[in-house]
Amino acid sequence: MDGLDLLKKNWNKEQESDKLSAKDILPMLHKKSSSIVKLLFYISVGELFFWIIVNSIPYFTSDSYKERLDQIYSDNAMIILSVFSYAVIILFIYLLYKSYKSISVTDNARRLMKSIINTRKIIKYYVLYNLIMAGISMIIALYYSFHNDPDAVKLLEEIDGKGMMILIVASTFFTAILIVIIWLFYKLIYGLLLKRLNRNYKELKKLEI
Numbered sequence: 001m002d003g004l005d006l007l008k009k010n011w012n013k014e015q016e017s018d019k020l021s022a023k024d025i026l027p028m029l030h031k032k033s034s035s036i037v038k039l040l041f042y043i044s045v046g047e048l049f050f051w052i053i054v055n056s057i058p059y060f061t062s063d064s065y066k067e068r069l070d071q072i073y074s075d076n077a078m079i080i081l082s083v084f085s086y087a088v089i090i091l092f093i094y095l096l097y098k099s100y101k102s103i104s105v106t107d108n109a110r111r112l113m114k115s116i117i118n119t120r121k122i123i124k125y126y127v128l129y130n131l132i133m134a135g136i137s138m139i140i141a142l143y144y145s146f147h148n149d150p151d152a153v154k155l156l157e158e159i160d161g162k163g164m165m166i167l168i169v170a171s172t173f174f175t176a177i178l179i180v181i182i183w184l185f186y187k188l189i190y191g192l193l194l195k196r197l198n199r200n201y202k203e204l205k206k207l208e209i
Contacts, residue, residue, distance in 0.1 A: 025207060026109055033112060033200045036193050037100040037119055043189060044093045085133060092126045109204050116201045123194055127186045134182050138175040
């Protein structure tokens with residue numbers, strides 16, 4: 001056997017080894033990705049029940065809180081906003097479930113990569129939505145407080161222009177802190193899982209090259 005034939009033989013062996021490696025790696029990445037998205041789905045369901053419980057307990061245990069909520073939700077706009085918020089969360093859970101099912105039945109690296117990208121987009125938009133809604137909710141809460149809470153109304157009547165400026169700055173600062181805390185929460189909960197999912201995506205991309 002001459003040098004050229006030997007080189008071809010070795011090259012064919014390397015090619016077969018690479019193919020075998022890819023066939024071994026793909027099922028592992030598929031299983032890992034499916035498990036991550038499944039966990040994301042369970043977390044989203046848990047989050048929904050968490051917020052329902054958090055919002056419900058004070059309503060049934062505090063008469064003053066119940067009275068304040070009844071007053072706020074006497075406005076149809078607040079009812080619509082609340083229904084819309086929960087509808088978005090349910091839609092997010094449904095999209096995550098669809099993504100999980102899509103990944104579960106995928107046996108192709110390219111389709112798996114597409115499902116991972118789709119999952120990342122769903123999480124990204126959901127987190128962005130929650131941050132925006134947190135800011136809007138704080139503005140609405142402040143508005144209702146300063147128009148319906150006797151103590152808040154009295155405070156507004158007593159403070160001057162400088163005091164009003166301090167109040168606006170303090171409210172803005174508090175709202176920003178709340179949004180940052182929520183962002184850190186999602187960064188911790190969803191961010192870690194998305195990093196693992198992104199690593200799987202990069203590995204799949206290598207198989208495509």
